[in-house]
Amino acid sequence: xxxxxxxxxxxxxxxxxxxxxxxxxxxxxxxxxxxxxxxxxxxxxxxxxxxxxxxxxxxxxxxxxxxxxxxxxxxxxxxxxxxxxxxxxxxxxxxxxxxxxxxxxxxxxxxxxxxxxxxxxxxxxxxxxxxxxxxxxxxxxxxxxxxxxxxxxxxxxxxxxxxxxxxxxxxxxxxxxxxxxxxxxxxxxxxxxxxxxxxxxxxxxxxxxxxxxxxxxxxxxxxxxxxxxxxxxxxxxxxxxxxxxxxxxxxxxxxxxxxx
Numbered sequence: 667x668x669x670x671x672x673x674x675x676x677x678x679x680x681x682x683x684x685x686x687x688x689x690x691x692x693x694x695x696x697x698x699x700x701x702x703x704x705x706x707x708x709x710x711x712x713x714x715x716x717x718x719x720x721x722x723x724x725x726x727x728x729x730x731x732x733x734x735x736x737x738x739x740x741x742x743x744x745x746x747x748x749x750x751x752x753x754x755x756x757x758x759x760x761x762x763x764x765x766x767x768x769x770x771x772x773x774x775x776x777x778x779x780x781x782x783x784x785x786x787x788x789x790x791x792x793x794x795x796x797x798x799x800x801x802x803x804x805x806x807x808x809x810x811x812x813x814x815x816x817x818x819x820x821x822x823x824x825x826x827x828x829x830x831x832x833x834x835x836x837x838x839x840x841x842x843x844x845x846x847x848x849x850x851x852x853x854x855x856x857x858x859x860x861x862x863x864x865x866x867x868x869x870x871x872x873x874x875x876x877x878x879x880x881x882x883x884x885x886x887x888x889x890x891x892x893x894x895x896x897x898x899x900x901x902x903x904x905x906x907x908x909x910x911x912x913x914x915x916x917x918x919x920x921x922x923x924x925x926x
Contacts, residue, residue, distance in 0.1 A: 672776045673704045675755040675852065679745035681712040683763040684719035686895065691727040693767040703773060707731040708752065710745035713738050742845070743861030743870040750852075750860040758855055760848040764895040774890040775849045778837070786854040786882035787875065789843045791891040800894055801828035804840040804886060807872055807917075840886045841879065845871030846894050854881045862920075867906075868913040876921055 676694075680687060691707075698705070707728040711717050713736050724731045734748055746760055757776055771790050779785055792800040805826070825831040829840075848871065858877045861870050875884060 672757060672780070673706075673755040674757045674759065674772065674776060675706045675708060675749075675753040676759045676761055677708045677710070677746050677749035677753070678761050678763050679710045679712060679742055679749075680714060680717075680720050680763050681739060682714045682716050684714075684716040684723060686763040687720055688723045689766050690761070690763050691723065694772075695727050697767045697770050699770050699773045703776065705772075706753070706755065708734070708749040710734045710736065710748050712736055712740060712745055741863060741866035743865050743874075744863035747860040747863055750855055753852055755852045758850050758852045760845065760850065762846040762894070765847055766893040766895065768893060769890060771890045771892055772849070775887060778885075778887060779849075779851065782883075782885075784882045785851075785885050786878050787843050787848060787850045787884045788887050789840075789847050789849065789885075791886075791888040792844065792847065792894045793891050795893060795895060799830075800896065801830035802844045802846075803842055803872075804829050806841050806876075807869075834886065834888050837885050837887045837889070839883050841884065842872045842875040843884050843886075845874075846896075847892060848874070850878065851882075854878055857881060865913050865916060866909055868910045869917040870913070873917055873920065 678687065678690075687709075705728075707724065709720065709724050709731060711720055711734065714720060717735060721733050721735075724733060732752065734745075736745070750758065757779060759772065775788050775790065779788060792802055794800050855878070858874070858881070860874070862873050862877075863870075865873060878884070
């Protein structure tokens with residue numbers, strides 16, 4: 667019996683990301699088996715000054731890419747929701763433009779999802795540009811875990827938060843999934859209405875994880891990997907820091923008292 671070809675949509679929200687997106691899409695095309703997937707690319711641009719370049723790059727690699735241009739920066743979750751409204755696929759990849767592919771990750775994840783119907787969201791191993799594992803959060807972000815990256819006294823909690831003390835060699839269930847690479851069942855994303863776009867940036871991925879986990883399992887799948895360039899400037903600039911604090915307060919107001 668011939669294997670069913672999965673319909674996969676990819677959503678990327680950009681904001682002055684043309685330098686990253688060329689590497690992202692080029693690596694994706696190089697390492698993805700298009701014989702096993704039917705892929706549609708969507709890009710939502712949040713009022714970038716370099717938008718024409720982003721559009722040209724996207725069309726270079728995906729001639730039928732759907733490009734949505736916003737005249738205002740509405741935030742990460744809002745942009746992805748505008749994409750989610752338009753998709754008609756089996757699976758949807760929420761992808762950061764600073765991700766680079768080094769192997770056929772998307773096919774491996776979709777094949778795992780095909781065999782495990784109770785999995786609604788999955789993420790691969792995320793690596794730094796030097797090849798080391800990027801230890802990202804995997805369990806509910808208790809306040810002491812969030813503080814662990816900024817307050818020296820709390821740093822001991824970081825290992826619990828990211829499970830970095832464990833060598834994970836097989837798929838495991840996790841509580842939250844990083845927003846840089848979220849591969850989800852489209853049906854499940856639509857059931858929860860995508861992101862809560864009252865989060866402009868930060869914590870929207872944790873919020874989505876909390877809600878989608880009611881529909882099935884979230885899995886960390888270390889048998890395949892991608893590279894995350896990860897441009898982090900939150901600690902250097904006031905505005906991103908204030909946005910992060912606002913999102914953190916909203917997240918805890920919404921979820922902390924309900925978490926068990």
